[in-house]
Amino acid sequence: MHTINRRTFVKAVAGTAALAVSEPRAATAASSGAVFLSTWVQGKAANERAAEVLKSGGTLLDAIEKGINTAEDDPNITSVGYGGLPNAEGEVELDAAIMDGTRHRAGAVASLRKFKNPISVGRLVLEKTRHTTLAGDGAFRFALQMGFRPQQLLTPESLKKWLEWKADPKHQTFWLNPTDNHDTIGMVGTDGKGHMVSGCSTSGLAWKIPGRVGDSPLVGCGVYADDNVGAASATGDGDLMTNYCTSVSIVHTMARGASPQEACEELLQQMVKTDPANRSAEAAVIAMNNRGEIGAASMQKGFHLKYALWREGQSQFLESVKLY
Numbered sequence: 001m002h003t004i005n006r007r008t009f010v011k012a013v014a015g016t017a018a019l020a021v022s023e024p025r026a027a028t029a030a031s032s033g034a035v036f037l038s039t040w041v042q043g044k045a046a047n048e049r050a051a052e053v054l055k056s057g058g059t060l061l062d063a064i065e066k067g068i069n070t071a072e073d074d075p076n077i078t079s080v081g082y083g084g085l086p087n088a089e090g091e092v093e094l095d096a097a098i099m100d101g102t103r104h105r106a107g108a109v110a111s112l113r114k115f116k117n118p119i120s121v122g123r124l125v126l127e128k129t130r131h132t133t134l135a136g137d138g139a140f141r142f143a144l145q146m147g148f149r150p151q152q153l154l155t156p157e158s159l160k161k162w163l164e165w166k167a168d169p170k171h172q173t174f175w176l177n178p179t180d181n182h183d184t185i186g187m188v189g190t191d192g193k194g195h196m197v198s199g200c201s202t203s204g205l206a207w208k209i210p211g212r213v214g215d216s217p218l219v220g221c222g223v224y225a226d227d228n229v230g231a232a233s234a235t236g237d238g239d240l241m242t243n244y245c246t247s248v249s250i251v252h253t254m255a256r257g258a259s260p261q262e263a264c265e266e267l268l269q270q271m272v273k274t275d276p277a278n279r280s281a282e283a284a285v286i287a288m289n290n291r292g293e294i295g296a297a298s299m300q301k302g303f304h305l306k307y308a309l310w311r312e313g314q315s316q317f318l319e320s321v322k323l324y
């Protein structure tokens with residue numbers, strides 16, 4: 001990969017950087033200890049759990065997996081795991097991926113039904129197989145084989161919402177008539193020794209066409225981690241963001257000398273450069289380099305990313321820069 005130094009990079013994206021001056025950039029302080037960065041309100045509990053796991057002797061992969069489990073287990077989070085809103089046929093289909101920046105390998109599941117912890121199933125795809133991604137029925141049978149217990153993932157609340165959607169004669173569908181009902185948990189972390197992991201878990205778009213796979217379980221899109229550089233994750237319209245390979249693009253931009261914040265903004269700007277209509281896209285990204293410096297950015301104010309940061313024992317909830 002062509003390498004440029006940070007000064008050259010900053011010059012190259014100077015126009016970009018000028019766009020979001022009204023808000024502070026993500027904290028850039030390097031860190032000598034563990035750092036966890038996660039999307040949305042569910043990120044705070046996830047980071048805190050991850051920090052506990054690492055402190056009690058778990059690996060960074062354990063920490064990210066168990067951190068994400070907190071969101072998957074929470075029935076009140078309607079975009080992840082148990083209680084996630086279902087597809088158009090009333091079935092919850094979950095997507096997740098976890099990537100180890102040391103081995104440069106990931107494990108992922110897509111369209112997984114009946115198991116509330118897809119990140120843990122993805123972790124076992126990574127640890128127990130030579131594959132990277134299992135989908136649908138194969139993912140279901142793999143989870144069974146690994147000892148996970150199938151269960152109903154609809155809660156009374158998510159079933160009620162699906163029935164209301166179904167009963168509405170004007171209900172929106174995804175046959176080229178998008179709705180705006182999604183987010184996810186994306187998480188990146190370092191152990192403070194240069195090891196990086198990225199994880200992501202979601203129930204995807206509510207009322208999606210069955211079998212639809214978003215960005216979250218796709219390596220390079222929802223997750224990417226490389227110990228030589230850093231890690232990134234994404235949240236938002238996975239159908240759109242898959243086409244920009246968001247997370248790998250951000251990590252490669254960091255590899256060319258950009259800070260995590262610059263790399264996040266550069267990715268969103270690239271989306272607008274190729275299609276100005278993306279100014280109104282629901283797209284947000286987080287990134288961290290292997291020194292523990294972080295970045296976070298949202299495309300626009302209607303999808304303004306709130307993110308959680310855990311660093312040196314302190315757990316914070318922050319707002320990202322928004323470009324438009």
Ligand code: GLY
Pocket residue numbers: 182183184202203204205213214215216234235236237238239
């Ligand atoms: N970013 C989550 C999804 O669109 O499935």
